[in-house]
Amino acid sequence: MQIGFIGTGSMGSIIIDALLTSRSLQPSQIIAANRTLAKVELLAERHPGLVVAANNDEVVRRAEIVVVCVKPFEYRQALEQFADALTAQHVLITITSPIPLEDLAQLVPCPVVRVVPSITNAALGGMVLCEFGPQATESLRKRIYQLFSALGQPVEVTFSLLRIASDISSCGPAFLSYLLQQMIEAAVVETGISREAATFFTTQMVLGFSKLLEKEIFTLPELEARVVVPAGITGQGLIPLKEHVPGLFHEVFKRTHQKFAEDIEEVKKYLDSMKQT
Numbered sequence: 266m267q268i269g270f271i272g273t274g275s276m277g278s279i280i281i282d283a284l285l286t287s288r289s290l291q292p293s294q295i296i297a298a299n300r301t302l303a304k305v306e307l308l309a310e311r312h313p314g315l316v317v318a319a320n321n322d323e324v325v326r327r328a329e330i331v332v333v334c335v336k337p338f339e340y341r342q343a344l345e346q347f348a349d350a351l352t353a354q355h356v357l358i359t360i361t362s363p364i365p366l367e368d369l370a371q372l373v374p375c376p377v378v379r380v381v382p383s384i385t386n387a388a389l390g391g392m393v394l395c396e397f398g399p400q401a402t403e404s405l406r407k408r409i410y411q412l413f414s415a416l417g418q419p420v421e422v423t424f425s426l427l428r429i430a431s432d433i434s435s436c437g438p439a440f441l442s443y444l445l446q447q448m449i450e451a452a453v454v455e456t457g458i459s460r461e462a463a464t465f466f467t468t469q470m471v472l473g474f475s476k477l478l479e480k481e482i483f484t485l486p487e488l489e490a491r492v493v494v495p496a497g498i499t500g501q502g503l504i505p506l507k508e509h510v511p512g513l514f515h516e517v518f519k520r521t522h523q524k525f526a527e528d529i530e531e532v533k534k535y536l537d538s539m540k541q542t
């Protein structure tokens with residue numbers, strides 16, 4: 266079985282790297298195309314045997330599962346380049362959220378699936394969110410779970426939960442990175458600690474924190490309660506956090522959902538126009 270990739274930018278290359286470093290696939294089982302050829306050639310240098318396709322059409326003709334890793338507004342052009350080569354035997358996977366699967370399914374002759382990765386999958390961790398289109402069978406579900414379990418923990422999400430699940434699982438690493446960088450910056454400015462030392466302490470704290478959660482030693486509220494010693498120091502630090510943070514993530518999620526709704530509206534316009542041609 267050959268798996269095809271259309272788009273080997275940030276996420277496409279992370280998925281390919283993860284499938285190969287986990288040894289779930291051999292490089293020769295992957296064929297990939299990218300608009301800028303140099304990016305896919307670089308991947309082939311990293312993974313000798315990976316097949317570089319001249320174009321998207323070639324990927325679809327040679328692969329059974331096709332993973333499309335382009336951005337939502339690049340779909341129209343990409344689909345026009347490969348849709349004619351799809352048959353009922355293919356499986357088309359999209360990794361982006363604002364492409365409704367029912368609309369995509371109407372444009373292609375094969376089952377469609379959504380697999381939303383996370384940057385955490387680069388370390389073979391975190392979640393892989395899966396949504397299955399109208400024609401997906403139980404055996405297809407099993408195949409997709411099996412393939413993508415190499416990247417992280419696959420979980421099925423309905424379209425109604427997709428945005429918030431993806432906000433937490435896929436956007437979350439950026440949100441958390443931003444907050445941690447703010448913590449580092451404040452430490453540097455307020456105390457004169459070097460950025461290098463503050464970054465080291467922060468990184469080690471997060472690694473230890475992850476282990477606590479992984480080993481299920483504490484829940485988040487238990488962990489907080491154990492650190493906030495009555496009349497102690499952490500409680501003082503929490504005062505400004507409790508003053509400023511509540512409400513913040515409401516705004517974060519309102520904005521991601523708003524942008525998602527706008528993207529879907531735009532995407533639906535061009536998918537509808539493609540249905541008519």
Ligand SMILES: NC(=O)C1=CN([C@@H]2O[C@H](COP(=O)(O)OP(=O)(O)OC[C@H]3O[C@@H](n4cnc5c(N)ncnc54)[C@H](OP(=O)(O)O)[C@@H]3O)[C@@H](O)[C@H]2O)C=CC1
Nearest residue numbers: 272273274275276299300301335336337339343361382435
């Ligand atoms: N970044 C993340 O953490 C996550 C991203 N996603 C989703 O992944 C998708 C891709 O994001 P990301 O990888 O960050 O974006 P990138 O811009 O890094 O990658 C997109 C790639 O697609 C290529 N491309 C565009 N059009 C075509 C085409 N017609 N044929 C072939 N290749 C094409 C681009 O080529 P070129 O080199 O010419 O630009 C580029 O390499 C997004 O929709 C995003 O929602 C999902 C979960 C997490």
Ligand SMILES: O=C(O)[C@@H]1CCC=N1
Nearest residue numbers: 362431432435436437
């Ligand atoms: O910012 C984005 O659009 C993508 C979706 C999930 C993570 N990154």
